[in-house]
Amino acid sequence: MTDAPKYRSYSQFEEFLHNFYSLSQTARIHSDTHTLVIEGIEKFSESINSCMDNDSLTFKISNDQLYVDDEKLAYNRTTKNLFDNIIRFFDTRSLEGVRLLEAVTQASAREILAFMRLLDISGQQPEPLAWLKDSLAAENIAWVELVKKTERPQDEESYKSKAERRERARKDYTYTKASIEEVAQKIKEGKGEVGVRKTVRVVQDLVTNLIEDDEVYSAISTLRVFDDYTYTHSVNVGMLSMCIGRRINLSRRNLVNLGMCALFHDLGKIEIPYEVLHKKDKLNESELQMIEEHSLNSSRLMLKLKASPDSKARILVPMFEHHLKYDLSGYPHADWKRPLTLFGKIISIADQYDTLTSSRAYRKSVLSPDRALGYMFDRAGRDYDPILIKVFINIMGVYPVGTLMRLDTDELALVVSSPSREFSKRPLVCVLEKGSDDSYKKKEIINLDERDPETGNYVREIIETYHPSDLGIQPVQHIFSA
Ligand SMILES: [Fe+2]
Ligand SMILES: [Fe+2]
Structure with a gap:
């Protein structure tokens, strides 16, 4: 040379x-x-x-x-x-x-x-x-x-350096939740034609931030607090859907449309009485019908909102489809054989994941995030688009943020960051220790990828996973706090 x-x-x-x-x-x-x-x-x-x-x-x-x-x-x-x-x-x-x-x-x-x-x-x-x-x-x-790879993909320092982005994501979460709550409230009060311009602006900002760093948004559903389901679910579904859209390289405009569609996918539920929505026992026929009509009602209510005909056209059908499965089973019962729209398929994945991992007083079973992914992966090709499920697992990691686990060192740990490597099984976790008041305190951050230099074996192995609510743990206290 x-x-x-x-x-x-x-x-x-x-x-x-x-x-x-x-x-x-x-x-x-x-x-x-x-x-x-x-x-x-x-x-x-x-x-x-x-x-x-x-x-x-x-x-x-x-x-x-x-x-x-x-x-x-x-x-x-x-x-x-x-x-x-x-x-x-x-x-x-x-x-x-x-x-x-x-x-x-x-x-x-x-x-x-x-x-x-x-x-x-x-x-x-x-x-x-x-x-x-x-x-x-x-x-x-x-x-x-x-x-x-010589360095660890993520260590404590880089985890801390993300604090700023986590804080920004947290703010986005709050603004988004407030704006959809406001729209829903106005519809409930029957305040004529309700505008969504503010929500569109919030979603546009969200897309800008998400394009820069989607990892923090894929972890955002852990911000959920146990008793605050209605709107947090919508925000979670919105953000997770946009993360999927981002990974499949949707344009900025499409990401905004997808976000709007996902945020309001359950809008129709505002017409269902609280007792029916939160009923612990089996629903009777008319109650079931009420529930099954909510996706159609979401589209109907969206039609009444003040938004451009163009955006409405793009988001009405996917809202209607969000409980239809990939094989077109599910509800509302559809006689046509037209495949689901891309947005519909994305939202149904985000919706199901958030539903399976949400702990709510009136629900008996809740899955830990990793098990929810496993459950969904088993149904790929039948209930969900197989390619989009892979994309989703790729985003979330095998052990998504918020998974609680018992390690072979008898430590209890919470996943705080799932590496971007495809299907990685060794996330970054925060060890939790029970304090004298029985609450769990955050100890050190460790990387499960760490190996013993002498033997070459991993220092820690995962024994079992749980949903944080099994032990009364609110992940938000440990993950989104610096
Ligand atoms: Fe729904
Ligand atoms: Fe939903």
């Missing part, structure tokens, strides 16, 4: 990452001889040549940021999706990064493609990194060094 340092711009680095990720995706779908694959290899090789300085080119993730040769790349509107995709791609493969050695500039197209394919397939292996190393050696590809 040249002796003098080469000038390399950010846009060259971005192009390199773009070419890397595009090739990984193209190679996944197309055969070796497909034009897109051949062009993809050429572009990737060219961008390696233009970016490589001295004797190697390293791209890696550190604290959820992408670096090329120690240059931190800026997250912005254009790069965000690409960077998120690459971070997820590496996370799934237990990789912190990849170092390409100078010999890559002499590598054949066949070798580059073999590397990309192995890298891709490694994501499906139980031990991706070990598998990838062996496979690269078997193919005699010696110009790649894999950078293993």
Whole structure:
């Protein structure tokens, strides 16, 4: 390589990452001889040549940021999706990064493609990194060094650094709840045509914040307080739906529409008497009918609200659909065979998750967040869209924030952050200790990913999970407090 340092711009680095990720995706779908694959290899090789300085080119993730040769790349509107995709791609493969050695500039197209394919397939292996190393050696590809994750994905410090974003999310939660409460109240009082402009504004702000950091919003349903169900449920469903929408790259405008639709999905319940909604015993036929009509009534009430015909058109049908299942069973009983809308499918997932994990006085069973996800995953393809369920589990983590667990060290711990790695089973938890007054106090934050340096075994294992309400614990006191 040249002796003098080469000038390399950010846009060259971005192009390199773009070419890397595009090739990984193209190679996944197309055969070796497909034009897109051949062009993809050429572009990737060219961008390696233009970016490589001295004797190697390293791209890696550190604290959820992408670096090329120690240059931190800026997250912005254009790069965000690409960077998120690459971070997820590496996370799934237990990789912190990849170092390409100078010999890559002499590598054949066949070798580059073999590397990309192995890298891709490694994501499906139980031990991706070990598998990838062996496979690269078997193919005699010696110009790649894999950078293993050395740092913990999240430690106590980075958890604390999120305090500000958590506080902002908390405010968003309060404003959103207040604005939908206000709309519902005005409808109840029969105050003519009720406007939703304020709620739209709140949702627009929410979308801006959510685009920047969706993790904190996926954990937000833990803000729920036991006895405050009616509107917290709507806010939870709204935020969870928007998190799903965000992950499937819905446009900003669609995210706002989805948010509005999800926030008001149960609006029709305001017409159901309190005693029926909260009845502990079995409902009689007319009560059941009343309940089953609420989704239709949500759409009917929304029709009366003061909003643009365009937004109304987009949100009426999904509201009506939110209790229909993927196979069109559920209610209201539908005779048509038209598949559910995307919004309808998203809201039904968020709605069901929040319902299953909500502890309410009149409900007998409540599932811990991880069990609720398991329950829903078992019904994927029948009750729920199978792809959206995977997206949802990916967002929430195997043990979502708010899951309470007993560890093999006999410690009681509450999940406070679920890593962004797909289907991660080792979240960040906060150990809880029972005080003299029988209430639980927050102790240290620990990472269940931690291994004993001598034995290589994990320091702690999960024995059992519970719903926080089983032990009278309000997660909000431990999670959203600094
Ligand atoms: Fe509902
Ligand atoms: Fe609901």
